Amino acid sequence: MAITEQDIRHLCKLSSLSLGDAEINRMSKELEAIVGYVQQLQEVDTTGVEPIANVAGLENVTRPDVPAGMLTQRQALANAPQRNEVAILVPKVVER
Amino acid sequence: MSTAIAIAAAVQAGQSARIEVDHALERAQRDTTNAVIRIHAERARAAASRVDQRIAAGERLPLAGVPIAVKDNLCVEGLETTACSKILAGFIPPYTATAVARLEQAGAVVVATTNMDEFAFGSSNETSAYGPVRNPRDPTRIPGGSSGGSAAAVAAGIVPLALGSDTGGSIRQPASLCGVVGMKPTYGCVSRYGLIAFGSSLDQIGPLATTVADAGLCLEVMAGHDGFDSTSAQRPTAGLAAAGLNRTIPSGLRVGYVPAHATGLASGVAARLEAAKRQLAQAGATLVPIEMPHETYAVAVYYVIATGEAASNLSRFDGIRYGHRTAQPATLQALYGQSRAEGFGWEAKRRIMLGTYALSAGYYDAYYAQAQRVRTMVVQAFERAYASVDVLLGATAPTTAFALGDKVDDPMAMYMNDVCTIPSNLSGHPAVSVPFGVGADGLPVGVQVLAPALQEALLFRVAQVVEDGAL
Numbered sequence: 373m374a375i376t377e378q379d380i381r382h383l384c385k386l387s388s389l390s391l392g393d394a395e396i397n398r399m400s401k402e403l404e405a406i407v408g409y410v411q412q413l414q415e416v417d418t419t420g421v422e423p424i425a426n427v428a429g430l431e432n433v434t435r436p437d438v439p440a441g442m443l444t445q446r447q448a449l450a451n452a453p454q455r456n457e458v459a460i461l462v463p464k465v466v467e468r
Numbered sequence: 469m470s471t472a473i474a475i476a477a478a479v480q481a482g483q484s485a486r487i488e489v490d491h492a493l494e495r496a497q498r499d500t501t502n503a504v505i506r507i508h509a510e511r512a513r514a515a516a517s518r519v520d521q522r523i524a525a526g527e528r529l530p531l532a533g534v535p536i537a538v539k540d541n542l543c544v545e546g547l548e549t550t551a552c553s554k555i556l557a558g559f560i561p562p563y564t565a566t567a568v569a570r571l572e573q574a575g576a577v578v579v580a581t582t583n584m585d586e587f588a589f590g591s592s593n594e595t596s597a598y599g600p601v602r603n604p605r606d607p608t609r610i611p612g613g614s615s616g617g618s619a620a621a622v623a624a625g626i627v628p629l630a631l632g633s634d635t636g637g638s639i640r641q642p643a644s645l646c647g648v649v650g651m652k653p654t655y656g657c658v659s660r661y662g663l664i665a666f667g668s669s670l671d672q673i674g675p676l677a678t679t680v681a682d683a684g685l686c687l688e689v690m691a692g693h694d695g696f697d698s699t700s701a702q703r704p705t706a707g708l709a710a711a712g713l714n715r716t717i718p719s720g721l722r723v724g725y726v727p728a729h730a731t732g733l734a735s736g737v738a739a740r741l742e743a744a745k746r747q748l749a750q751a752g753a754t755l756v757p758i759e760m761p762h763e764t765y766a767v768a769v770y771y772v773i774a775t776g777e778a779a780s781n782l783s784r785f786d787g788i789r790y791g792h793r794t795a796q797p798a799t800l801q802a803l804y805g806q807s808r809a810e811g812f813g814w815e816a817k818r819r820i821m822l823g824t825y826a827l828s829a830g831y832y833d834a835y836y837a838q839a840q841r842v843r844t845m846v847v848q849a850f851e852r853a854y855a856s857v858d859v860l861l862g863a864t865a866p867t868t869a870f871a872l873g874d875k876v877d878d879p880m881a882m883y884m885n886d887v888c889t890i891p892s893n894l895s896g897h898p899a900v901s902v903p904f905g906v907g908a909d910g911l912p913v914g915v916q917v918l919a920p921a922l923q924e925a926l927l928f929r930v931a932q933v934v935e936d937g938a939l
């Protein structure tokens with residue numbers, strides 16, 4: 373299955389990952405080889421087989437809806453690359 | 469270097485924990501393999517003093533004063549944790565992973581953080597932002613991955629015990645290549661709270677150690693339900709450490725093996741596996757050849773599911789709340805795209821692309837859903853096998869450690885390293901790699917014991933009989 377540079381540009385958009393032209397070219401070749409390999413899954417007859425999502429067989433694990441320990445504002449902000457005393461700073465997203 | 473059990477016994481009997489911890493810190497300083505990327509001397513000495521105080525106050529601590537190393541994807545409050553990725557440089561977690569917290573509560577002392585493949589994406593420890601790790605048995609070789617630093621730190625005698633994480637073999641394969649014990653518990657056995665997620669339906673935290681008994685003790689301390697991880701199992705976990713001390717196998721034990729596997733193994737590895745089979749037969753086990761249909765598809769299933777989950781998990785790295793942010797982005801979208809492009813290494817980018825492809829509209833059913841269906845068939849094959857045998861025996865890795873740089877430009881060749889270990893991640897079953905001599909090249913070979921879900925006690929018991937025949 374061919375993976376074109378246009379496919380890679382689409383995937384870049386979906387995954388918010390900016391790749392340069394040389395990277396896009398290399399990625400298309402490498403992805404084509406890997407997708408070619410996983411293509412073998414198509415030969416397996418899976419009629420009537422349910423997809424498995426959780427091997428532990430767990431479903432809708434809940435806990436009591438009560439507040440418990442949580443990060444302080446200072447802790448929550450501590451790793452933000454740009455912040456002030458009370459908030460994380462981001463570029464302007466709405467023009468007035 | 470003493471075993472963890474011997475160190476804990478000595479410290480419990482009155483020897484200062486500071487002595488063992490200071491020795492481990494010195495060994496970490498002298499590390500020549502690049503296994504250790506951060507040393508926590510001050511914190512470790514303070515923790516050792518607290519252990520001494522607790523022992524003096526009459527507490528019994530199963531891991532009293534045992535120096536341990538922790539893979540760089542396990543959060544420890546106040547210690548930089550990066551998953552060996554540039555995108556997390558400088559990240560200081562505000563909390564500690566449950567697995568680490570339980571070991572510390574039991575008296576273990578974290579002395580160092582270990583190197584790993586970036587976000588655990590790799591089988592040779594060559595994708596780390598901190599550079600590759602060298603195999604302590606031969607510095608021209610890779611240590612395996614992704615827990616290559618933890619395996620090398622134990623093999624080099626820096627610490628008796630280290631933590632790794634295993635998504636497709638990342639504990640067991642480096643354990644095999646470095647000549648140490650590496651164990652992946654049942655999915656849900658150990659809480660993953662504080663583990664930087666890779667493939668959430670596959671990831672497990674587990675021990676690397678010099679003996680099966682040490683691995684059993686470590687697991688017993690870590691295991692058990694944790695309210696912070698809703699996938700952690702509600703079940704009693706006592707008895708794992710004791711299982712590590714009973715050096716016999718249950719009478720009538722049936723050990724399955726898959727004859728078809730032999731064709732993919734290097735001759736030295738195949739010879740050691742045969743020797744391990746003889747060892748178990750002499751110990752009284754019955755060896756039973758079995759078939760595992762659909763297992764040949766396991767690597768393909770894995771690379772669709774693991775990358776799909778990885779692409780989703782890595783979407784949190786957006787340059788906003790933590791991690792690297794690009795300088796002066798023109799737009800918010802550019803901030804995301806450029807921060808991620810600058811922060812992630814090539815293997816991470818490739819896995820994000822593959823995972824996004826497998827999950828994208830038009831391809832989801834053909835790739836991700838189909839992989840999940842074939843995964844069901846792999847799980848069913850295990851269930852059929854365990855109807856006629858008690859445990860399975862196989863190789864851990866198809867070869868011994870290969871040379872640094874050998875496979876770094878060939879992703880498919882690299883991915884095939886995990887062919888022996890991936891099936892038990894897909895099924896969620898526990899498995900342990902036990903060192904079993906060396907191959908034709910003089911490098912370590914591990915053999916793998918696999919058991920049904922939550923049968924860790926049986927797994928350790930059989931593994932210890934294998935271990936006893938390794939010399």
